[in-house]
Amino acid sequence: MVCQECKKKQATVHFTKIINGEKIELKLCESCAEQRGDLDFDGQQPFSVHQLLAGLLDLEEMPNVKGQTTTSNAGICKNCGLTEMQFAKIGRLGCTQCYQTFGARLNPLLKRVQGRSSHNGKVPKRSGGDIKLKREIEKLRESLNRYVIEEKFEDAAVLRDKIKALESELTQGGGA
């Protein structure tokens, strides 16, 4: 067995990581294993994690990206230039915008690796203020729609003004 890293020396060290019951194995020579710093306190993801992720993004399911001409840029992130094909290959995003660009492709993947797909944790303080406002606006919109259906137009008008005020607060806040 030849070392998977340098592909030269004899592999003598077997490196294993278990993720959610799945075993990832690496066979390395002594010096590559040492080089990789496998004593590292989770300093980095082993490279196989990205390969594993890429494997989960089934290339066969991909719309025919390869044959596509540049007339359609649906599969490219406008901000960083990462293509859907690259994303599927390396299993990584290129920038924060990619999360929007590749959302449809990403969500099933997130469900598979993360179990759940909706954030429930910390919200940054500054942009978090925006999120609070946005949530309130959404709520008000729902009520507004209800009033419209119920033909309570006066109440609806009050809400509409309120939403407008909040929306201008949102843009003035400069966030997001």
Place this chain on the structure above:
Amino acid sequence: MSLKGFIDKNLSRWIQEQEGKTSEVVLSSRIRLARNLNDIPFPFLADSTDQSKVVELVRDAMEGQKDFSYLSRKNLSLEDRQALMEKHLISMQLVNDNKDSGLWLNKDESASIMVNEEDHIRIQVLLPGFELEEARKKADELDDALEQKLNYGFNEEKGYLTSCPTNVGTGLRASVMVHLPGLVLTKQINKVLTAVSQLGLAVRGIYGEGSEAAGNILQISNQITLGQREEEIIDNIKRVTKQIIDHEHNARKWLLNEKKIEIKDKVHRAYGVLSNAYTISSKEALELLSQVKLGIDLQLLDKESSQIFKELIVLIRPGYLQKLYGQKLSEKQRDIKRAEVIRERLRN
């Protein structure tokens, strides 16, 4: 400089000894938060202009953090970077990459911020013993301070946006480094590890087939970062680790009651080899050091404090050895120097 002086000057806070029963098993606790700046490509795609921009933005945001200083990757020698990695302060990626990357590090080396690693920003707090909550509090404060000046990539649905989808959401990786010689010697380790990995936690062994770890050291960390709240993630690891500590203590008790002579023999032989060897591989050294630590913890060996174990697992690694001796060393030379360091450290 004497070895003692070198150690005092070079080792980080997490290597210090922690009082208390859990610290016999939990060597250190770590919290890492992955953060990225909006719209700037992640480091692996960023060009050098973007990379420098991130370095500058973080520099501005770090203004006022007097306890921290910045180490730019390009000003560090390979040996320095390797030594930082062996202290678990930077990743392998930061050792090898050729980016405008670097590290903000506080004085006792308990808190650090990697810039332009896999993500733009990785905040890390690393403490001795079983101190996940304390570590999280510190990391959180740093995160808040940075966020006041930086536009993080964040979205309501996905949380903190990261380069790798395995970190998105909280961006939080919590881990504990545990020393489990009792479970290994009583051959229960595989059962325990299987159980742990089924609870959504990752276990990393070092060297060795399957779950066998060099020096009987393992790391347990959360695998899931999205959907769970930070408190839940930490609580989960804490609960599981507490159970592992109990199992480890029981295994040690059993060994003391049923196999005292065998264990005593093992421990003293290990000590004998370590204090007399003239060449030793890191793998063998780690194994023997683990047994010596077990002996100290079980009070079968009263010559030493278990502090030496934490010091030596760092000191005997290639980067550190080369830093200590101030020169490049071949594998063979390292084995010789390693034995020398251990002999000297055990004698003092």
